[in-house]
Amino acid sequence: MHKYNPNPSNSRMFEVENKIPHPLPPSRWYLIPDKSSLQESIEKTMNAACINRARINQMDSSNCPFPYLLSSNPESSVDVFLKAIATMDKVEIKTLNVFSPDGLQGKEGNG
């Protein structure tokens, strides 16, 4: 399960995390019958989560929202996803390595 261990020497970042407003507690999404308002709530929450995450990782939050897929049609979204995977190449690996070896990613739990 989620085991986020913020660096204890940097409590400021954890405070930032807690100040990000959560538009709607996710557990209550299951009680909303209207799909359009549910989608809107999920999108707002994802954007807030993106800003939150960018700040934690000391990245520019103006990049938000980070790309994500959200669809009420699982099969079609998987098609888009697999096509995106098929186009990933070595250039992406180099970009990723900017973050992975010594960046904040490696200092957090990977599980």
Place this chain on the structure above:
Amino acid sequence: MKYFLRLTLTLQLFIIVKWLKNLKIPFPPNYKRTTSLPLSYFEDKDLPQFLSKLEALGGLAGAVKFAVDFGANDGLGPSQALFQQQNYAGLLVEGNPDYMPSLQAMYPEDRVQKVSAYITPFTAMDLLHNSPMNPFFFKIDIDADDCATIAVMLQSGFQPRVIQMEFNYDIPWPWAFSVYPLSHYAYTVHYGFQSCSLAFAWALMKTYQYCLVSVGGTKDLIFVHESSMQGLVELDPEGTSQQFGSYLVSQRHNVDTQTVFLYFIYFLPPITDA
């Protein structure tokens, strides 16, 4: 006397409410938690017996008694019992190097490889270079682009018989959510923006011939390859999502209800002597 009775009653109710708050719902209603097949709700401790029974039914024939754990953390995961009690060989990978001493202490045997590396769709297959491509069990819980990683692995020929993966339980059915598989960003830390939802995971795994057979209290899904489905029943993902959602709601709403109840007790109108 009335004040004393009122105080006593309040204290008793307070104790009851405190007890209720600590009362944990063990598993969702309508779920069968059983170590005999079929299995619709599981906990980590059920895994060894589940795999043993699946093996006895012939569901693991042709596969290697090997477990791969991506996102091993401190080692106290579902594969612990496999390595320590059932002598599985395996591979543990964890991105946080601080956990390596713990993993080394828990699993000193050479048959269990311990690797400190960050797991991404690009590194996953390299990490498997000393592992069989058809192990009994694979677990992934990296709180990042889990679905992209698993898709790349399955696409590359990795075919574990049983897969345990964490999903983003914040997104209800039928919404298929996943972080986009372009790893420019650091997809770490929870708060709703990681991994993929149940609907997405279900549809993705279906394309690789995996069937959903169980959901767990650790917010994990269990998939079994269709060639190993003897004796197992595939779960209906929509019903599973709704029941799991109700479970989450019931857990979180209990606290709210009890808080309201406490307020009710403390804000009762004062007793006045007639």
